[in-house]
Amino acid sequence: xxxxxxxxxxxxxxxxxxxxxxxxxxxxxxGLDVIIxxxxxxxxxxxxxxxxxxxxxxxxxxADNVSAAQQASIVVLSVPYESQAAIxxxxxxxxxxxxxVTIVAPLLGEKKGRYTPPPGGSAxxxxxxQVGEGVTLVAAFQNVGxxxxxxxxxxxxxxxxVCAETREAREVGVALAKAAGLRxxxxxxxxxxxxxxxxxxxxxxxxxxxxxxxxGIHITGLPQ
Ligand SMILES: NC(=O)c1ccc[n+]([C@@H]2O[C@H](COP(=O)([O-])OP(=O)(O)OC[C@H]3O[C@@H](n4cnc5c(N)ncnc54)[C@H](OP(=O)(O)O)[C@@H]3O)[C@@H](O)[C@H]2O)c1
Numbered sequence: 119x120x121x122x123x124x125x126x127x128x129x130x131x132x133x134x135x136x137x138x139x140x141x142x143x144x145x146x147x148x149g150l151d152v153i154i155x156x157x158x159x160x161x162x163x164x165x166x167x168x169x170x171x172x173x174x175x176x177x178x179x180x181a182d183n184v185s186a187a188q189q190a191s192i193v194v195l196s197v198p199y200e201s202q203a204a205i206x207x208x209x210x211x212x213x214x215x216x217x218x219v220t221i222v223a224p225l226l227g228e229k230k231g232r233y234t235p236p237p238g239g240s241a242x243x244x245x246x247x248q249v250g251e252g253v254t255l256v257a258a259f260q261n262v263g264x265x266x267x268x269x270x271x272x273x274x275x276x277x278x279x280v281c282a283e284t285r286e287a288r289e290v291g292v293a294l295a296k297a298a299g300l301r302x303x304x305x306x307x308x309x310x311x312x313x314x315x316x317x318x319x320x321x322x323x324x325x326x327x328x329x330x331x332x333x334g335i336h337i338t339g340l341p342q
Contacts, residue, residue: 122297123149125290129190131155131183131197131205134165137221138196140267141259143169144298146178147270153179155186157205162186187212192219192290199224199241206248214252217290220245223260223318231323233316242281242311256282257311258291260318262300265331270299276334279305279314303337 128145130138133154146152146169154169156162162180169178187193187209197205199222222241226234238244242257249255258280266274280291280302288304295302305314317335324333 122293123151125150125293126191127151127153127189128192128194128294129153129155129181129186130194131187131209133186133194133196134161135196136264137259137262137267138194139165139169140264141194141196141221141298142178143172144267144270145294146173148297148299150297152177153181153186153189155181155183157183159185183209184212187216190216192217192294194218194294195220195222195245197222199226199236202241202245203248206245210249213249217254217256217287218245218249219256219258219291219294221257221259223315225319225322231319231326233319235312235316239309240311240315242308242315246308254282254284254287254290255308256280256287256291257308257314258295258302259298260311260314261321261335263321263325263331263334266334267298274300274334275332275336276300277337278302279310279317279335279337281305281308281311281314283307303340 154162154166159182166178166180224236224241246255278295280288282288292302321333
């Protein structure tokens with residue numbers, strides 16, 4: 119999978135938020151067909167209108183989450199962990215046969231820089247258990263801060279760890295990372311998302327310690 123434009127329509131569930139709108143902006147800028155999903159159709163439409171104004175062309179649409187998921191071939195989940203199960207429940211009928219890319223990083227408890235694993239091992243494992251094997255789950259972007267994403271001219275010094283059960287599924291995440299201007303790295307199966315999601319808390323702790331917002335990870339030793 120070299121070009122994410124071959125993936126078809128991308129629905130970003132929770133694309134009105136900081137992380138989802140940043141990715142939607144980068145993907146639309148790269149020429150992907152993007153729908154912003156929201157619990158409220160008019161909120162999705164408003165977020166899409168803002169992106170279109172920035173892009174200077176009408177290429178992003180807004181919709182309610184269910185309708186966005188129905189229209190897409192790739193569904194990106196970008197909502198708080200606390201609402202993951204409830205939001206997945208609403209879009210579940212639209213998901214069979216599709217790829218669900220989850221960005222969700224669980225930040226439980228008061229201290230966001232102290233990792234607490236969720237009961238199912240990771241948010242991604244809980245999502246896979248909920249949606250079933252008829253949906254291909256890919257976990258990616260958990261370690262990329264939202265403020266990096268909003269400026270497409272800004273080169274992001276951070277790799278995207280991509281986990282899924284098959285190499286073919288991970289290729290989808292790698293292609294989406296490339297379209298967003300990032301390097302995607304094959305990071306193994308979904309069990310590894312416990313580590314990847316935990317790294318988000320580690321980066322938050324590093325940001326706090328150094329009073330920055332830009333801590334990221336970069337994998338060394340890979341071929342260029
Ligand atoms: N922000 C970051 O820097 C960052 C970095 C890495 C990973 N992540 C992960 O990416 C996901 C999205 O992050 P975010 O910062 O974009 O989150 P956010 O702004 O708090 O929420 C994203 C969207 O989720 C929807 N939503 C659904 N249920 C909600 C609820 N109970 N409370 C609030 N919003 C709800 C809202 O959209 P509607 O109201 O339109 O439905 C909201 O705009 C999270 O799981 C986060 O851990 C974030």
